[in-house]
Amino acid sequence: MKDLLIGIDAGTSVIKSVAFDLAGKQIAVASVPNDFSTLENGGAEQDLAQTWRDTARTVRELAAKVPDLASRTAAIAITGQGDGTWLIDGDGEPVGRAFLWLDARAGHLVEKMRADPADRRRFELTGTGLNACQQGAQLAWMKANCPEILDRAATAMHCKDWLYFRMTGERATDPSEGTFTFGDFRSRSYADDVLEFLGLKSHSRLLPPMVEGTTEQHRLSSVAAQETGLLEGTPVVLGYVDMMCTVLGGGLYDPNGDVGCTVIGSTGIHTRLAATPDDVMLNADSSGYTIALPVPGAFAQLQSNMAATLNIDWLLNLARDVLEAGGASPSRADLLVALDRWVEKAAPGALIYQPYISLAGERGPFVDPDARASLIGLSVNHGFADLARGVLEGLAFAARDCYAVMGPLPAEIRLSGGAARNASLCRILGAANRARVRTSSRQEAGAAGAAMIAAVGLGVYSSMADCCAEWVTPLLADGEAYDEALARKYDALFPAFVAARKALRPVWKTMAHLES
Numbered sequence: 001m002k003d004l005l006i007g008i009d010a011g012t013s014v015i016k017s018v019a020f021d022l023a024g025k026q027i028a029v030a031s032v033p034n035d036f037s038t039l040e041n042g043g044a045e046q047d048l049a050q051t052w053r054d055t056a057r058t059v060r061e062l063a064a065k066v067p068d069l070a071s072r073t074a075a076i077a078i079t080g081q082g083d084g085t086w087l088i089d090g091d092g093e094p095v096g097r098a099f100l101w102l103d104a105r106a107g108h109l110v111e112k113m114r115a116d117p118a119d120r121r122r123f124e125l126t127g128t129g130l131n132a133c134q135q136g137a138q139l140a141w142m143k144a145n146c147p148e149i150l151d152r153a154a155t156a157m158h159c160k161d162w163l164y165f166r167m168t169g170e171r172a173t174d175p176s177e178g179t180f181t182f183g184d185f186r187s188r189s190y191a192d193d194v195l196e197f198l199g200l201k202s203h204s205r206l207l208p209p210m211v212e213g214t215t216e217q218h219r220l221s222s223v224a225a226q227e228t229g230l231l232e233g234t235p236v237v238l239g240y241v242d243m244m245c246t247v248l249g250g251g252l253y254d255p256n257g258d259v260g261c262t263v264i265g266s267t268g269i270h271t272r273l274a275a276t277p278d279d280v281m282l283n284a285d286s287s288g289y290t291i292a293l294p295v296p297g298a299f300a301q302l303q304s305n306m307a308a309t310l311n312i313d314w315l316l317n318l319a320r321d322v323l324e325a326g327g328a329s330p331s332r333a334d335l336l337v338a339l340d341r342w343v344e345k346a347a348p349g350a351l352i353y354q355p356y357i358s359l360a361g362e363r364g365p366f367v368d369p370d371a372r373a374s375l376i377g378l379s380v381n382h383g384f385a386d387l388a389r390g391v392l393e394g395l396a397f398a399a400r401d402c403y404a405v406m407g408p409l410p411a412e413i414r415l416s417g418g419a420a421r422n423a424s425l426c427r428i429l430g431a432a433n434r435a436r437v438r439t440s441s442r443q444e445a446g447a448a449g450a451a452m453i454a455a456v457g458l459g460v461y462s463s464m465a466d467c468c469a470e471w472v473t474p475l476l477a478d479g480e481a482y483d484e485a486l487a488r489k490y491d492a493l494f495p496a497f498v499a500a501r502k503a504l505r506p507v508w509k510t511m512a513h514l515e516s
Contacts, residue, residue: 002074005454006062006230007447009242010055010080010159012036012100012266017058018447019066022074022460024471026443030061037097042104042359048086048094051159052166059228070230075217075458076167077450079239080159082177083133085142087153087206092165095153099138104360106132106141107369113137113197114367120286122197127280127290127299128180131363136181136198139206143199156206164238167228168218172211175292176240182207185290185299186277213237213453214294214464237454244291244300245449247271250440251414251472252300253293253464260410260435262399263445264425265417268308270364270402272410274299283405287365294453295464303364303402307357308395309417311373314357315339315391319384336422339388343424346389348486349493352376353387353394354501365405368505370512376500392425396432397490397497409433414476416440430482432490438479442472 004027007018015034019027032054036046059076063069083101088094099105110132113119123129130137135156142149155171165171175188182198184191188210195201211218217235225232239245243263252261252271263269274280276297280290289302316335323330330338354374356362361369375390403409413435415426420439430437442448452467461467 002072004066004069004072004074005451006059006073006076007444007451008055008058008076008078008163009245009444009446009450010034010051010078010163011242011446012081012102015051015054015058016444016447017055017062018444018451019062019069020448020451022455024448026448028062028065029444030058030065032058036100036102038102042107044100044102044104045097046100048088048098048162052163055163056227059230063229073230073234075235075237075454076220076230077213077237077239077454078160078163078167079242079245079446079450080163082158082241082243083135084158085135085138086157086159086162087149088155088157088162088165089152090154096149098159101133102360103138104132104369106137107361109141109144110137110367111369113140114286118197122194123286124282125184125191125194126180126182127185127282129285129287129289129363129367131367132360132369133363134181136194136200139200139203140198143203150203150206153206155208157208158241160239160241161208164236167220167224167236169221170211170218171208172238173208174238174240175210175212176244178207178210180289180291185280185292188292211238212294213239214456217457235454235458237450237457239450239453240294241291242446243269243302243304244293245453246416246446247300247449248293248452249442249445249448249472250416251438251468251476253295253298253468255465258411259414260403260412261414261416262429263417264308264395264415264420266309268305268395268398268402269302270304270399271300271302272403272406274301281407283365285366285405287363287367288402288405294456301406303406305355305364305398305402306360306362307355307373311355311357311391311395312339315388340422340424342385342388343392346385348389349393349489350382350386351378351390352493352497352500353390354497354504355391355394355398356501365402366501368508370508371501372508372511374500374504392422392428393432393490395425396429397494399429400433400494401498403433410435412436412438412479414438414440416442416445427483430480431486432494434482434487436479436481438476440472441475441477
């Protein structure tokens with residue numbers, strides 16, 4: 001009996017294979033750490049062959065946990081880290097190492113391109129602000145700096161596309177990554193004007209066809225079957241980019257509600273539903289993403305912060321270093337418990353923290369590769385608790401900064417990601433955005449979103465709305481109303497947060513120039 005779906009989510013730090021039953025219940029998960037290299041020039045690269053080997057390994061390990069997995073699998077669905085450039089040649093072999101979304105080498109080229117008035121036309125077609133994470137910018141950088149790589153390449157893929165190729169032999173991408181990088185979001189097709197602006201019209205041969213996973217699947221090859229332990233001919237579904245699968249699994253698609261979906265993980269992802277192309281709001285700064293959803297005519301408007309939990313990691317590492325210097329040996333779990341105590345001890349709004357701690361700078365709701373974190377308002381009266389609360393408030397203000405450029409603040413935010421388990425952050429986020437916050441108990445939202453695309457594609461559900469009603473809605477907590485007094489305080493402080501990041505941009509440029 002074919003009663004299981006396998007969702008594969010090849011993330012930046014972990015690759016996971018997850019088994020779900022057809023009603024959305026998670027059965028088992030197998031994962032392996034991912035590995036990538038950072039370079040002194042801002043590069044971030046990953047080995048394609050190793051990524052495939054690690055992915056196949058997770059499937060085999062999943063089979064060890066689920067009886068008769070191969071014979072019970074109705075379909076395999078794949079998603080993975082977004083943006084980046086994964087090149088293969090005519091024989092299907094990797095051309096060098098993949099450029100990841102973390103790669104910052106195209107940052108200053110992107111600054112020049114964004115300053116060109118013609119970029120507005122590209123933005124109006126794609127609905128997406130240009131940044132160094134994207135394949136278009138990276139291919140343009142390669143063309144200028146290492147054209148021999150492009151000469152050897154036959155197809156430009158993303159992470160999930162590479163894995164789909166290894167499973168099926170098909171060179172393809174999906175409508176989400178295909179259109180927000182190179183296309184017209186309204187028609188979900190490639191656009192010559194976008195390629196022309198990027199200087200890549202001569203390299204259009206690199207772009208694979210787009211495959212819609214809710215209507216089209218390919219079959220697992222005999223070679224991939226041997227490597228994964230699954231049955232040859234099993235349907236394989238190309239999911240949408242991990243951001244869309246994650247917010248789909250986290251509850252964004254609710255045509256009846258005024259909702260946003262925030263995922264606070266390695267990056268902060270803040271999304272609003274646009275039920276039709278006419279609902280898309282393009283901001284004056286030409287920033288953010290407009291990404292197709294696996295629903296006819298529907299899109300997610302998205303602003304993504306480069307650094308979300310990186311700030312919490314930095315804070316906890318700082319605390320650990322200080323405590324270890326005094327002879328203590330706190331675990332990460334201990335520090336997370338202490339974080340709540342620190343935050344609740346501190347007065348709200350004592351400091352303004354700018355959470356731009358990523359070495360790649362920031363991309364939402366503004367694009368600046370030189371953006372850096374800062375702490376404003378510090379005095380001798382402040383202690384570590386104030387810093388801890390300031391960091392969480394900075395993440396909440398960054399979320400509001402993103403939502404504010406996509407339209408009115410949502411009445412409800414559905415929250416997922418590792419940081420969603422922090423009760424203090426949930427309260428602060430709700431008050432800073434004047435929204436009811438509902439957390440999802442879905443453990444593997446990205447893999448679930450990919451599996452949901454397969455469930456619709458196989459006809460298990462007649463529509464994505466029906467699938468969400470069973471896979472998503474029952475897992476959303478009731479949530480609580482936000483604190484009105486705290487919301488008023490944050491309303492008063494938020495304009496200073498925005499003013500500070502605007503005022504600091506010349507400082508960031510000076511520091512970057514001196515460093516270089």
